[in-house]
Amino acid sequence: MVLGLIENAGEATPYQLKAFAAQSVGNFWTIQHAQLYTECERLAKAGLLAEEREKAGRRRKTYRLTSAGRKALEAWRSTPTTDIGELRSPGLLQLFFGADPAPLARAQIEAHREKLAEYEALHGAAKDWLPDGQRLALESGIAHERLWLKFWRSLGDNRS
Amino acid sequence: MVLGLIENAGEATPYQLKAFAAQSVGNFWTIQHAQLYTECERLAKAGLLAEEREKAGRRRKTYRLTSAGRKALEAWRSTPTTDIGELRSPGLLQLFFGADPAPLARAQIEAHREKLAEYEALHGAAKDWLPDGQRLALESGIAHERLWLKFWRSLGDNRS
DNA sequence: AACCATACCGTCTAGTCTGGATGATGCAAA
DNA sequence: TTTGCATCATCCAGACTAGACGGTATGGTT
Numbered sequence: 150m151v152l153g154l155i156e157n158a159g160e161a162t163p164y165q166l167k168a169f170a171a172q173s174v175g176n177f178w179t180i181q182h183a184q185l186y187t188e189c190e191r192l193a194k195a196g197l198l199a200e201e202r203e204k205a206g207r208r209r210k211t212y213r214l215t216s217a218g219r220k221a222l223e224a225w226r227s228t229p230t231t232d233i234g235e236l237r238s239p240g241l242l243q244l245f246f247g248a249d250p251a252p253l254a255r256a257q258i259e260a261h262r263e264k265l266a267e268y269e270a271l272h273g274a275a276k277d278w279l280p281d282g283q284r285l286a287l288e289s290g291i292a293h294e295r296l297w298l299k300f301w302r303s304l305g306d307n308r309s
Numbered sequence: 310m311v312l313g314l315i316e317n318a319g320e321a322t323p324y325q326l327k328a329f330a331a332q333s334v335g336n337f338w339t340i341q342h343a344q345l346y347t348e349c350e351r352l353a354k355a356g357l358l359a360e361e362r363e364k365a366g367r368r369r370k371t372y373r374l375t376s377a378g379r380k381a382l383e384a385w386r387s388t389p390t391t392d393i394g395e396l397r398s399p400g401l402l403q404l405f406f407g408a409d410p411a412p413l414a415r416a417q418i419e420a421h422r423e424k425l426a427e428y429e430a431l432h433g434a435a436k437d438w439l440p441d442g443q444r445l446a447l448e449s450g451i452a453h454e455r456l457w458l459k460f461w462r463s464l465g466d467n468r469s
Numbered sequence: 470a471a472c473c474a475t476a477c478c479g480t481c482t483a484g485t486c487t488g489g490a491t492g493a494t495g496c497a498a499a
Numbered sequence: 500t501t502t503g504c505a506t507c508a509t510c511c512a513g514a515c516t517a518g519a520c521g522g523t524a525t526g527g528t529t
Contacts, residue, residue: 153406164478174405177396181516186479191514207478207523226408229416233424234398236337236453239390245334245446246313248386256389264393286405289460293396296456300449324507341487346508367494367507 150178151188152197152214152222160213163189173283176268176290197221240301254305258298265294310338311348312357312374312382320373323349333443336428336450357381400461414465418458425454 154166154174161169163185170180180188189212192198197218203209214222240257244250268291276284314326314334321329323345330340340348349372352358357378361371374382400417404410428451436444 150402150406153402156406162478167478174402177398178402179395181518183480183517184515187514209478222406226403226406229408229413230399230403231416231420232399233417233420233457234396234400235339236394236450237397238337238394239392240394241446241449242310242313242334242338243386243390244442246310246316246382246386247440247442248389250441250445253389256391257393260391260393280407281410282404282407285410285464286401289401290396292456292460293453296452297393300452304445322507327507341489343488343509344486347485369507 150174150180151185151192152218152225155198155212155214156219156222160211162209162211164209172271174286177286192218238297244304251305254301257301261294261297261301265291265298268294310334310340311345311352312378312385315358315372315374316379316382320371322369322371324369332431334446337446352378398457404464411465414461417461421454421457421461425451425458428454 150170151166154169155161158165158169163182166185166189167182170185189198189200189210193200193212197215198212199215201211201213203211240253243253268287272284272287272291275287279287310330311326314329315321318325318329323342326345326349327342330345349358349360349370353360353372357375358372359375361373363369363371400413403413428447432444432447432451435447439447
């Protein structure tokens with residue numbers, strides 16, 4: 150993920166990566182911001198990133214891909230994973246263990262509705278210039294949000 | 310999750326919990342088996358579980374809910390979460406960062422198809438006696454698998 | 470010119486979790 | 500009796516989490 154973000158950006162500080170991630174890939178794959186700093190260091194030590202540090206002031210570290218980094222990213226990208234991940238929905242966990250469906254459904258509907266609105270706004274604004282992969286990932290996110298809404302609406306009192 | 314599993318089981322050793330989780334909640338919420346041992350200890354220390362250890366042989370530790378544990382579980386269960394979790398699909402991540410859709414789609418379709426078949430077999434066998442929450446969670450899993458299949462089939466060469 | 474509010478940016482820590490190795494016990498078949 | 504397999508528990512290094520904390524730059528106010 151870090152290599153991919155840096156490829157997109159050309160070059161970036163960890164702090165910038167944090168901002169990039171927050172409004173794109175972060176919607177379905179999150180990491181802590183502190184992690185970005187250690188991960189960049191690790192990747193630099195492994196020779197996949199080149200590090201350049203400001204001499205004065207904030208002494209920001211800027212990273213860019215090395216050719217080894219580009220190669221590693223490309224290798225990862227061209228090896229289709231068969232890992233399907235997991236849903237990891239806290240609401241589903243509560244339901245699984247016997248929570249009362251109606252109030253849970255209300256809470257989840259509200260939250261998913263917000264998320265869906267956010268995705269749709271983004272999609273409307275960006276669908277024409279987003280790279281294919283990013284647009285497809287967003288569309289997948291939208292479809293999943295719609296499914297969640299359908300699921301939770303089918304429970305409970307059907308009033309929202 | 311641990312409290313919920315132990316409530317279901319009445320009493321259990323961490324090793325048994327591992328088995329219970331693997332074929333139920335583990336499908337959408339996984340933890341490492343080593344974690345079950347430390348988590349049970351932690352919960353026992355917090356007074357939520359009672360621990361009983363065999364005197365001889367394997368010296369297994371068996372856990373059951375204390376009344377405080379029952380209360381904590383019930384409190385968690387009756388506080389609907391607004392956390393919607395995240396997708397965290399490695400395949401989607403590759404797609405997002407520009408992977409070639411066709412071969413990726415093939416790999417994902419195959420994996421999701423297997424998972425769906427597993428869920429459907431389980432659903433067919435257990436839908437009549439499973440508690441509502443567990444059945445609904447399973448049905449939600451099935452719906453998501455179908456969505457994933459639809460998504461990945463819409464990419465690539467459409468040949469599977 | 471001194472001050473202040475706010476954004477920007479990076480680091481740190483304790484506790485938790487991961488992946489997987491390691492090793493021990495019990496049981497049944499050869 | 501040995502051997503092999505399933506059962507069961509623990510351990511470790513490294514990674515990650517949640518969030519506190521602290522420093523730096525900028526522009527506006529007094």
